[in-house]
Amino acid sequence: MDWRAIMDDFAAHWPVYLSMPFIAAVIGYVTKRAAIEMMFRPVEFVGVGLVGWQGVIPRNAHRMASVAMELMTTNLIEPKAIFARLDPKNVAEELREPIERAVDEITRELLAHYQPNLWELMPEQAQRRILVRVRAEAPRIVERLMRELAENIEDILDVKDMAVRNLVRDKAMLNRLIRDTARPEMRFIAQSGIYFGFTIGLVQLVTWALTKNPWVMPIFGGLTGWLTDWLALKMIFFPRRPKRFLGLVTWQGMFQKRRMEVARDYGDLIAKEILTVKNVMDAVLTGPKSDRLYAMIQREVQRAIDAQASLAKPFVVAAVGTRRYQEMKQAAARKAIERIPETIRHVEGYATGALDIRNTIVRQIQQLTPLQYEGLLRPAFKQDEWKLIAVGAIIGFLVGELQVLLVLH
Structure with a gap:
């Protein structure tokens, strides 16, 4: 090996040699940023036919959301225990005013429709007495419904289905769930x-000096893109527990190390954007099991x-007719159901505080095993990470090829 020739070449082309590690650093950074952005963007497919790209997470929205919500409903949220926190008496009290208005309107409408002459001829004092009796019963109905709802919530509400539907419908929210939870890890990947x-x-510098082989730069460029992507992804999750290397450095996967911070961020996002009282009530009213709630109501x-008709029932039935009496009861239930969405918003403030979703999730995340906890983020990378690594390698190879062209020409 002619060391003098190598040193002369280095002296003649020192800018090229010194640029190699810096260009490799740029390749490392650019390939990481590209890999990160390709995970999330674009939210919708951009391209023509089969040629194009959609962010890995939005493209696999249903699978990503299903895996994340499976972990949540299995390990973080127990619907029955959560809904048991709603005190039926407090709910009835919160809803007293809107329910009384609804009861008045529904009672007047039904009696005016099914027995108009009787209602119109009835003295105002008698009308008020009927309304007072019905109003008094309404809170008790709400209490009974709430107790039954809490006891049978898993038969009425599919929390996983609700969350998955919301995340698939709003892919940007799914991106935020992963990106906001793992922002420091994303930054680490890029900087690493x-x-x-x-x-x-x-x-690469030393190899080029010794060989002058034109394949050195593209191969090392590809290696930089591939190896740095792979290594950065591994360092996020592994080792799961602190481990000492060479007796000098202690390392624990970044995501594992940030458990408390992740728990707070994850809990905030789930409570504010996914398991909100509004979303839960929408799911109860429109989800796949909503027919059971309507049957209950x-x-x-x-x-x-x-019960209200009780003693007068034979006379009521005689006046209205058996068939129309049954129709009247069905109409009352139907009108009550129609008013639920408007009525239920009056209880959102109380329910949000009582359910305490955010703090429940934070506490439960602290109790997960390292492997379970990893599942909060790992599915976002695991199945498609080879594509991201491959893209990093291709970009690195092309930049390396460009380096060769600039050096040789």
Whole structure:
């Protein structure tokens, strides 16, 4: 090996040699940033036919959301225990005013429709007495419904289905769930490319000086893109517990190390954007199990009408007719159901505080095993990370090829 020739070449082309580790550092950073952005953007497919790209997470929105929400409903949220925190008496009290208005309107409408002459001829004092009796029964109906709802919440509300539907419908929210939770890890991935790339660039410098092989730069460029992506992703999650290397450095996967901070961020986002009282109530009213709730309400309303009619029921039935009496009960239940969305918003403030979703999630995340906890973020990378690593390698290879062209020409 002619060391003098190598040193002369280095002296003649020192800017090229010194640029190698810095260019490798740039390759490392750029490939990391590209990999990160390709995970999330674009939210919708951009391209023509099969040629194009959609962010890895938005493209796999249903799978990503299903995995994340499976972990949440299995390990973080127990619907029955959560909904048991709602005190039926407090709910009834919160809803007293809107329910009384609804009861007045529904009662007047039904009696005016099914027995108009009787209602119009009835003295105002008698009308008020009927309304007072019905109003007095309404809070008890709400209490009974709330107790039954809490006992049978898993038969009425599919929390996982609700969350997955919301995340698939709003892919930007799914992006935020992952990106906001792992922002420091994303920053680490990008910055690690600089350090890893620079180190590989030093090896590239020596290899080029010794061989002058035109394949050195593209191969090392590809290696920089591939290896730094792979290494950065591994360092986020592993080791799961603190581990000492070479007796000098202690390292724990960044995501594992940030458990308390992640718990707070994850809990905030789930409570504010996914498991909100509004979303839960929408799911209860429109989800795949909503028919069971409506059956419950219908049963309670019809039972209440029968109870109110009680002694006068034979006369009421005689005056209205058996068929129309049954129609009246069904109409009352239907009108009550129609008013639920408007009425229920009056309880949102109380329910949000009582359910305490955010703090529940924070506490439960602290109790997960390292492997379970990893599942909060790992699915976002695991299945498609090879694509991101491959893209990093291709970009690195092309930049390396460009380096060769600039050096040789």
